[in-house]
Structures are given as structure tokens and as C-alpha cells.
Amino acid sequence: MKSRRAVAGIDIGGDRKGNHLVILRGTEIVCNVHKETPEHMLEKCVEFDVAAVGIDAPCQWRTGEAGRQAEKALARQRIFSFATPTRELAMASQSGFYRWMFNGERIYNALTPHFPLYGGHEKIVDKVCFETFPHAITCALLKNEVASAKQKRTQRRQILEEAGIQTTSLRSIDEIDAALCALTANFLLEGKVVAHGDESGGFIVVPASSR
Template identity: 80%
Template sequence: MRSQQTVAGIDIGGDRKGNHLVILRGSEIVCNLRKDAPEQMLEKCIEFEVAAVGIDAPCLWRVGEAGRQAEKELAQRRVFSFATPTRELAMASKSGFYGWMFNGERVYQAFAPHFPLFKNGGEIGDRVCFETFPHAITSALLRTEVASAKRKRTQRREILEDAGIEATSLRSIDEVDAALCALTANFLLEGSIVAYGDELGGFIVVPVPTGHRRL
């Protein structure tokens, strides 16, 4: 990784699993928090002078009947995700499934005043936060294999190790995913990303695929 700025990634979970934060400086994991409130995670990011934060949750709800453009574009590349509903539909759901999306909303609300949400084509200031997606990250960075849900624990750790990140301290797939989001923040600062989506539905940021990256 060329960027030596400090970056962070947050894996969003439901109320039981909670959120996980990993902060990277270069390839070194300098902070790893589990199940802390969004405000505490924000404090850590400010304390460590984080420049970019990747978040594994929708940055915006769907508007109207059409799905989010970012999710459609990824699906066209055979990278599938949970469809984000309108906020009203999520609120009306009795299943509790969308609890993690509401937790993601709270994280964005806490971070946005200090880490403005990424807008494709806009100038990135001293700080930025953005939406990303570990399965899409894995699909972009695998060299020869196809991203597999069954092999995600192995494949995702291998990607971190290929980037020079010592992943043995990451005890769960949630922490691994948070580290992948942080790794993508490095790619964003290097300008080596693809942004799927539009202003209305928000952008999902993914590293430029390995085979298309300039060395």
C-alpha cells in the first residue's frame, strides 16, 4: 500500500452482534474495538487522526420503487447484496432483519459531521466516510479465485495478508470485514477505486480489480 495515512473500517451488525472497528496505519492494526457505540468509535477515529472510514452498511435508503443504482450495478457484475428498502418499509418490518441497517444509519449520523460522506467526483477533504461491501472487495482483490461465501473466512484473511496486514489478532469474520473496509479506505486515498451508484442512492466504493490496477 502506497498510502501511509491512518484509515478505518467499520463492520455493522445487529444489536446482538454489534459493530466492529479496525484502524490501520499503513499495514499495522493500531486499534480494534468490538461492540462500542458509534460515538466511541468516532472518538477513536479522531484520536488516531483517521483520514478515511469505510463502512459496511447502506449509506442511504432506497428512494421510491426503484432499487439503489449501486446495488444494481454490482448485481450486473454478479456481486449480490441485500436490497436496501425505503426507510418506511424498514420501519414497518416486524422481522427485525433491518436492525443492522438502522445501526449503520446511526454510525453515518455520528460520523458525517466530522467525516463527510463520499461523493463521486467531488474533492476529498481531510476526512471522508464511505460505503463499501466486503464481498465486493473480495471479488475485486482475489487474483484467480471466485469470491465464495463458503470460503470467505479463508479468502478474506488471505487478501489482508497479501496487503501485508497481520490478521492473526482479528478473532472473528466481523473484525476481518472491518479490516477489509479499512484496506479499501487506503485504496480510496490512493485513487484506486471504482464507485458504483449515483447521488440519489449513494455510492458503494470498491478497489479497482487486481487485473486492472496500475503497478
């Protein structure tokens, strides 16, 4: 990784699991926290002068009946994710499933005044946050037919280690995924990403394929 600017990744979980934040500077993990408030995670990003934050949660709710273009673009590549509903449908759900999406919304609300949401621009000139997706990252850096949910802990740790990141401090798949989001933030700073989606539905950013 050429950039020495600090980058961050946040894995979003439900109320019980909580969110996980990993901050990288180069290949060094300089911060690893979880189950903290969005405001505390923002403080950590400011403290370490983070340039870009990758977040594993929808950056926009669906509007109308049509799905988000970003999710459709990934599905055309056989990369499937949970379909984001409208906010009203998520609020009306009695299952509690969408709690993690609301936790993601709170993270974006805390960060975007300081890290504006990525708008599809090729060159990053200031601080930014963006949506990404660990399975799509794995598919980009390996191959779709190789990436496996059953082997995600092994494969995603391998990707980090091949990037030169020491992973012994990453104790859970959530921390691994947060680090993978931070790695993608570094790719974004280097201009080596593909952004799927549009302005109305938001973009999902993944590394440019290494295939």
C-alpha cells in the same frame, strides 16, 4: 500500501453482534474494538487522526420503487447484496432483519459531521466516510468466480495478509471484514477505486479490479 495516513473500517452488525471497528496505519492494526457506541467509535477515529472510514452498511435508504443504482450496478456484475428498502418499509418490518441497517444509519449520523459522506469525487482532499461491501471487495481483488461465501474467512484473511497486514489479532469474520473495509479506505486515498451508484442513492466503493 503507500499511504501512511490512518484509515478505518467498520463492520455493521445487529443489536446482538454489534459493530466492529478496525483502524490501520500503513499495514499495522493500531485499534480493534467492538460493541462500542457510534460516538465512541467516532472518538477512536478522531484520536488516531483517521482520514477515511469504510462502512459495511447502506449509506442511503432506497427512495421510491426503484432500487439503488449502486446495488443494481453490482448485480450486473453478479455481485449480489441485500436490497436496501425505503426507511418506511424498514420501520414497518416486524422481522427485525433491518436492525443492522438502522445501526449503520446511527454510525453514519455520528461520523458524517466529522467525516463527510463520499460523493463520487475522484480525489480525496479531506476526511471522508463511504459505503463499501466485503464480498464486492473480495470479487474485485480476486475474481467473481473465485470469491466464495463459504470460504470468506480464508479468502478475506488472505487478501489482508497479501497486503502486508498481520491478521493474528483478528479473531472473527466481523473483525476481518472491518479490516477489509479499512484496506479499501486506503485504496480510496490512493485513488485506486471504482464507485458504483449516484448521488441520490449513494455510492458503493470497491478497489479497482486487480485482474
